[in-house]
Amino acid sequence: MTDAPLILLAAGGTGGHLFPAEALGVELMRRGLRVRLATDARALRYSGLFSRGTIDVVPSETLRGRTPWSLARTAVMLAVGTAVSLHLMRRLRPRAVVGFGGYPTLPPLMAARLTGVPGIIHEANAVLGRANRFLSRRVSAIATSLPGVLDRDPALSGKTTNVGTPMRPAILAAAAVPYLAPEPTGTFRMLVVGGSQGARVMADIVPSAIERLDPSLWNRLIVTQQVREEDMARVRAVYDRLGINAELAPFFTDLPARLASNHLIISRSGAGTVAELGAIGRPSILVPLPGSIDQDQFANAGVLAEVGGALRIAQSDFTSERLATEIAALAAEPARLAAMAAYARTVGRLDAAEKLADLVMKVAGI
Incomplete structure (x- = not known):
């Protein structure tokens, strides 16, 4: 050798x-x-x-x-x-x-x-x-x-x-897991990740968006969210008050498996994330990191959005009201989620x- x-x-x-x-x-x-x-x-x-x-x-x-x-x-x-x-x-x-x-x-x-x-x-x-x-x-x-x-x-x-x-092998293993859309009244699994430059905005917006949802959806939700240590207490307080089944952590070592096991992903749109969402085939709401000289995350998100595999929301439009509207609409349309997963998969290699x-x-x- x-x-x-x-x-x-x-x-x-x-x-x-x-x-x-x-x-x-x-x-x-x-x-x-x-x-x-x-x-x-x-x-x-x-x-x-x-x-x-x-x-x-x-x-x-x-x-x-x-x-x-x-x-x-x-x-x-x-x-x-x-x-x-x-x-x-x-x-x-x-x-x-x-x-x-x-x-x-x-x-x-x-x-x-x-x-x-x-x-x-x-x-x-x-x-x-x-x-x-x-x-x-x-x-x-x-x-x-x-x-x-x-x-x-x-x-x-x-x-x-x-x-x-x-x-990497973990992503290839996750890609072998087929997407199963949620039942109309069944469990709805949602993964929220932000990375080192995105977890703060997710902590600011996602809990308040979930609070705006109809309480009947609260009972269906299982939320897994990446949260920075300094934001952990305030995010946990909202979910506890609403009775949301939530797992919070600063980092997930088994992220590929978690991508595969959730019905909807809310995330930044770094190159690796977009590629993995395409490879695994999962519907997503993507919030590009603003302020980049190259606007690379905006362009990355567009690759999935243009084929129908993701919703791209600029951070200036990423409000709790807008996010609550999008989550509620997707949760009510399992067939749309399944179609988004299939469209995302067309981008994957x-x-x-x-x-x-x-x-x-x-x-x-x-």
Whole structure:
């Protein structure tokens, strides 16, 4: 195995970047290749495919502002990271470097370009992120999760392949669970997730929306909600007062299974979430994170909304009154929920890891 070709994966230290890298790593290892992960220090807390012995921490810095100090700090850290990555290229001699977005991918992929190693980037969003936009003209190939991302750019579309988002095994297992719409008077299961930048708005809006529902629906509801520790007491107080069957936690380790077991998902629309909702096939109400320079979450949500698999609500319109109206309407129409689940499934790709592995091996000449 030590003589097998090595593929270096580069990803930021968050689940949205690490999970697709892990899924690709699993598939490449199944094909007899070796894999290592170049990332930032956050990934040392990660307990997936990559152990400490297969992780190379590369210094990097996200661009957080336009002040001279911020720009200088980012430039210096990325330069240091590129120097570290050049050493990695000479030591590891990978056949290809695959980046999954985020500023921590810049140093390894720039080092790959400088040393003549083929580079590939994977874009999970419906629009190119800033790091991938910078790298797009400096790599050998581009893989996208969603169709049409670069159709308007002839210089890039020729080296772009739509493969989908590689799915970790837990998502593939959840995708095998068929969607069963709620009975007209039966239990109605609702999952509310927000992520690190979204749980506060869900804590502000969802409990008061549920309070506006007809009490007959309260008795049917089983709510599972991601809630930050600082919001836990106030959210719990509302649900206890209404007699709602609710499970609240800051984080769920078994989120794929929970996605599969609920009738309706209320969530932000990060790339990973949208891809997983499509792969599993579940109806959703999506509230894009506002204020993004690229408006990537708005575009991501549109992919599901345009096929009828989700309702997209801008945060400015995400009021308790609006949400209560939407929940009540969906709960009253099980057939509509089932149709939304089926439409969402048309967007999903379960073979993405295999397709991306094919592309990587082609580019690497393996």
